[in-house]
Amino acid sequence: MIRVFLISVIAVLALPLSAQQPTFRSSVRLVNVTVVAHDSSGRPVKDLAASDFRIFEDGKEQKVEVFSVDTGAAPFATPPAARASQIFSNRAPRRSAGGISVILFDRLNSTWEDQKFARDQIIRLVVKASAEDRIALYVLESERITVLHDFTSDTIRLTAVLNKYVGTTSVELLRSEEKLGDFAPTGMAGQDAETIAWLQRVQTLVSENYTRQRALLTTNALESIAHHLAGTPGRKSLIWVSGAFPLVIPGDHGPQIMSREVSRAARAINSADVAVYPVDIRGLMPALNPSTATATTVRGAPPAPVFNTISTVRSPQDTMDEIADATGGRAFLNTNDIGGAIRKAIEDSRVSYVLGYYSARPDSDQKFRRINVKVGRPGVDLRYRKGYVPPLPVVRNAKTRLDSLTRVMQSPVETSSIPLAAEISRIKNEGTVVVRIDPESLTWAPDKDGRAAAIDIVIAQSRPDGTYYKFKETTVNLTANAERYQQMIEDGLTVSSNTIQENAYRLHVVVSDVASQSVGSLIIPIGQ
Numbered sequence: 001m002i003r004v005f006l007i008s009v010i011a012v013l014a015l016p017l018s019a020q021q022p023t024f025r026s027s028v029r030l031v032n033v034t035v036v037a038h039d040s041s042g043r044p045v046k047d048l049a050a051s052d053f054r055i056f057e058d059g060k061e062q063k064v065e066v067f068s069v070d071t072g073a074a075p076f077a078t079p080p081a082a083r084a085s086q087i088f089s090n091r092a093p094r095r096s097a098g099g100i101s102v103i104l105f106d107r108l109n110s111t112w113e114d115q116k117f118a119r120d121q122i123i124r125l126v127v128k129a130s131a132e133d134r135i136a137l138y139v140l141e142s143e144r145i146t147v148l149h150d151f152t153s154d155t156i157r158l159t160a161v162l163n164k165y166v167g168t169t170s171v172e173l174l175r176s177e178e179k180l181g182d183f184a185p186t187g188m189a190g191q192d193a194e195t196i197a198w199l200q201r202v203q204t205l206v207s208e209n210y211t212r213q214r215a216l217l218t219t220n221a222l223e224s225i226a227h228h229l230a231g232t233p234g235r236k237s238l239i240w241v242s243g244a245f246p247l248v249i250p251g252d253h254g255p256q257i258m259s260r261e262v263s264r265a266a267r268a269i270n271s272a273d274v275a276v277y278p279v280d281i282r283g284l285m286p287a288l289n290p291s292t293a294t295a296t297t298v299r300g301a302p303p304a305p306v307f308n309t310i311s312t313v314r315s316p317q318d319t320m321d322e323i324a325d326a327t328g329g330r331a332f333l334n335t336n337d338i339g340g341a342i343r344k345a346i347e348d349s350r351v352s353y354v355l356g357y358y359s360a361r362p363d364s365d366q367k368f369r370r371i372n373v374k375v376g377r378p379g380v381d382l383r384y385r386k387g388y389v390p391p392l393p394v395v396r397n398a399k400t401r402l403d404s405l406t407r408v409m410q411s412p413v414e415t416s417s418i419p420l421a422a423e424i425s426r427i428k429n430e431g432t433v434v435v436r437i438d439p440e441s442l443t444w445a446p447d448k449d450g451r452a453a454a455i456d457i458v459i460a461q462s463r464p465d466g467t468y469y470k471f472k473e474t475t476v477n478l479t480a481n482a483e484r485y486q487q488m489i490e491d492g493l494t495v496s497s498n499t500i501q502e503n504a505y506r507l508h509v510v511v512s513d514v515a516s517q518s519v520g521s522l523i524i525p526i527g528q
Contacts, residue, residue, distance in 0.1 A: 030066070030356055030357075031057070031356065031357055031358070031359050031371075031388065032066065032273060032354055032355070032356045033055065033273070033354070033355045033356070033371055033373065033384050033385060034234070034235050034236075034275070034328070034352050034353070034354055035053070035328075035352065035353045035354075035355060035373055035382055035383070035384040036235065036275075036328075036348050036349075036351065036353075036382070036383050037351070037353065037375065037380050037382055038380070038381050038383075039380060039381075040379045040381075044347075044348075044350055045380055046069075046071065046351050048069075048353060048375065048377070048380075049067075050064055050067035050355075051376075052375050052377055053067075053355055053373060053374070053375055053376075054374045054375075054376070055355050055357055055371070055372070055373050055374075056371070056372040056373075056374075057357070057361075057369050057370070057371060058369055058370050059370075059372070062357035062359070064355050064356070065356050065357055065358055066354065066356025066357075067353070067354065067355060067356070068353070068354045069352075070099065070234050070235060070351070070352045070353075070354065071351050086423055086424040087421065087423050088421065088422045088423075088424070088524050089419070089420065089422070089522075090231070090414040090415070090416045090419065090420050090421075090520055091416065091419050091420075091421070099134075099234050099236060099237060099348075099349025099350075099352060100134045100135075100136070100151055100229075100232060100234065100235075100236055100237070100349065101134065101135050101136070101237040101238075101239055101345065101346045101349060102135075102136045102137075102225060102229070102236075102237070102239065103122065103135060103136070103137050103138070103239045103241060104138050104140055104221075104238060104239065104240045104241065104242075105118070105119070105122070105137065105139045105148075105167075105241050106139075106140045106240060106241055106242030106281065107139055107140060107141050107142075107167055107168065108140050108141060108142055108170050108172060108173065108214055108218060109140075109170075109173060109214055109242045109244055109316075110167075110241075110242055110243045110281045111169050111173065111243070112169045114281045114282055115281070116167060117338070118241055118279075119162060119165065119167065121337075121338040121339035121342075122241070122339060122342065123159055123163065125339035125342055125343055126155050126158045127155055127159055129153070129155050129158070130153075131153055132153070132350075133153055133346055134151050134152070134153055135151065135346070136149060136150050136151045136152075137149045137158060137161060137162065138225065138413075139165070140217075140218065140221050140242075141170070142170050142172060142217065143217070145221050145224060145225070145412040145413055146412070147412070147413065148161040148162070149161045170214075171210075172210045172211075172214045172217070173214065173243075175206060175207070175210040176207050176210035176211040176214060177207070178206070179203075208249055208256070211245060211246065211249050212258070214245045215245045215258045215261050216261060218244075218245055218265075219258075219262060219264060219265035220265075222238070222240070222265040222268070222269060222276070222323075223265050223269070224411040224412070224413055225238060225274075225413060226238075226265075226269040226271070226272040226274050227268060227411070227413075227415040227416075227519065228411075228413040228414055228416060229272050229274050229416070230271070230272035230273075230415065230416055230417040230518075231415075231416030231417045231418070231520070232416060234349075234352065235275070235348070235352040236272070236273065236274045236275065237275050237276075237277055237329070237345055237346065237348060238274050238275070238276045238277065239279060239342050239345045240276055240278045240279065240320075241279045241338065241342070242278065242279070242280070242281055242320075243280065243281050243316060244278065244280070244316035244317065244319045244320050245258070245316060245319060246316050246319065247259070247262065247315055247316075247319040247322065248315050248318075258319070262322060262323060265323070266322075266323060266326045266327060267388075269327050270326065270327060270385045270386075270387065270388045270389075271388060271389075272417075273385060274327060275327050275328045275329040275348070275383070275385070276323050276327045276329040277329040277330055277331070277332065277341075277342075277348070278320035278321075278323060278324055278329070278331045278332070278333075279331075279332045279338055279341045279342060279345070280316075280317060280331075280332065280334065280335070281338065283334075283335065283336040284334055284336050317331070317333050321333075325386065327385050327386075328383045328384040329345070329348075330344075330345070330348070332344070332345070361390075367389075368387050368388070368389050369387050369388055369389070369390070370386065370387040371384065371385065371386060371388070398475045401456050401475075402456055402458060402473045402474075402475070405458045405473075405510045405512055405519070406458070408510050408519055408521055409460055409468070409508045409510050409521065410468065411521070413523075414520075414521050414522055415510075415519045415520055415521040416520060417441070417518035417519055417520055418437065418438065418442070418511050418512075418513060418518050418519060418520025419437075419438040419441055419520060420435055420436065420437060420438075420509065420511060420520045420521070420522050421436045422435045422436070422522050422524060424524060424526070432496065432497070433459070433496070433497055433507060433509070433524070434494055434495070434496040435494065435495045435496070435509055435511070436492045436493070436494050437455070437493045437495065437511055437520070438492075439485070439488040439489060441513070441518065441520070442455065442478075442513045442515075443513050443514075443515035443518075444480075444485075445515070449479045449480070449481055450479065450480055450481035450482055450485065451479070451480055451485060452477065452478060452479045452480075453477075453513070453515070454475060454476065454477050454513075454514040454515065455478070455511055455514060456473075456474075456475050456510075456511070457472065457473065457474055457475075457476060457495060457509075457511055457512075458508075458509075459471060459472040459473075459497055459507070459509050459510075460472075460507075461504040461505070461506065461507050461508065461526070462505055462506045462508060463505050468508070475514070476495075478493075495511075504526040505525075505526060506523055506524060507522075507523075507524040507526050508521070508522070508523055508524075509521060509522040509524070
């Protein structure tokens with residue numbers, strides 16, 4: 001049980017916050033767009049200036065208020081030194097320039113044979129990785145995302161975890177692509193026809209259900225990773241090595257289009273300004289006979305293959321194309337050079353431009369805002385996210401908001417839009433957690449006492465069997481005059497709670513800014 005829950009402005013952790021002067025956020029939204037530029041030969045263009053760019057929202061030109069160039073030439077920034085092993089933070093160590101790349105190895109939507117081929121190519125790629133590369137390795141599995149290794153430039157460690165990884169074909173993929181088994185006819189034509197038709201309907205329903213499940217699990221994973229990367233500046237590349245899931249699922253009652261699920265994931269990805277680079281793990285696809293077509297990969301097939309079965313090839317690749325195009329990435333399809341495709345995706349983060357403008361359209365207008373960027377130099381190709389949807393209007397009902405944070409709490413990766421740090425201390429069988437929140441990441445509005453903000457907080461523990469016990473959820477309203485706000489900036493805004501349960505396996509902390517719906521989360525190992 002929780003004995004104490006306090007809000008204070010006492011400096012309790014030796015992790016510095018920004019010393020910038022306090023400013024109010026207003027209803028005018030700053031929109032940042034990360035752009036990569038290449039010449040006609042595919043080489044990065046490094047010498048563009050702010051005056052070379054024009055940016056439009058829904059066809060209306062916007063003034064470029066923020067401009068920066070990230071060349072990736074600077075060394076890694078050294079993360080703050082922790083005082084003790086009980087201090088945790090969702091602030092990933094950052095380098096002062098260049099982008100980051102997550103390689104998402106998709107076991108959910110890929111066969112074991114394709115996984116083995118891709119893993120061997122990724123290992124060869126990692127061995128030759130540059131010291132400037134900052135790579136994380138995640139695995140998408142049936143019900144979770146496994147972090148093989150978070151961001152590092154240590155090729156030896158990356159190679160070691162990859163060598164230990166053994167893939168397998170997921171139950172969801174096996175069942176979604178399972179074919180009708182052998183049927184022993186009775187010799188009665190009418191009865192046999194009815195039996196076969198029934199078996200086919202059942203098989204179609206099973207396949208439809210498992211394919212839909214793959215789509216939901218995959219889009220949830222992409223959304224979780226987007227939230228995880230949201231607080232990291234610079235070019236963020238998510239390299240999705242996968243066989244993907246079909247955008248259109250044939251069903252017994254007609255085709256089902258998974259556009260809603262893809263759009264939801266793309267919305268989160270765009271909000272975090274993450275570019276997705278899908279790499280088709282199946283490699284070269286040969287000409288297929290429609291009557292015998294399967295999704296089996298044929299390695300070393302001759303070039304210029306012919307796609308002639310939309311159900312086994314084009315539909316999953318359509319999903320890859322759509323996500324890549326919407327997020328400013330690039331899809332790598334129909335190639336056996338998976339390592340080379342990943343290398344090209346990583347190199348896209350070498351040089352990037354950040355353009356920022358203020359959108360005066362109110363967030364209550366929930367329509368998609370299309371972004372268009374033009375450059376005044378001929379022969380330059382640009383890639384960037386194609387638009388965004390503003391955050392949903394603030395939910396006034398606190399219980400509804402807190403309930404929605406459960407999904408964030410159960411995510412296997414942390415969310416970084418709100419920087420958090422936590423310190424754990426124990427006395428005998430009891431424990432205390434003190435969480436520090438960056439006040440500058442919150443939305444402050446003018447108030448009679450100076451300024452005001454509100455945060456939702458959920459603290460829970462999980463047990464080794466995966467069950468959760470939520471022992472604190474609350475909304476905290478904050479007010480501060482100029483002097484107190486400055487003290488928050490200097491000392492930190494802290495939340496503390498007493499008595500972590502003795503059987504805790506992991507502690508989960510989620511903080512959400514009510515106004516902007518930005519979220520920060522921490523996953524803290526306790527009993528591991």
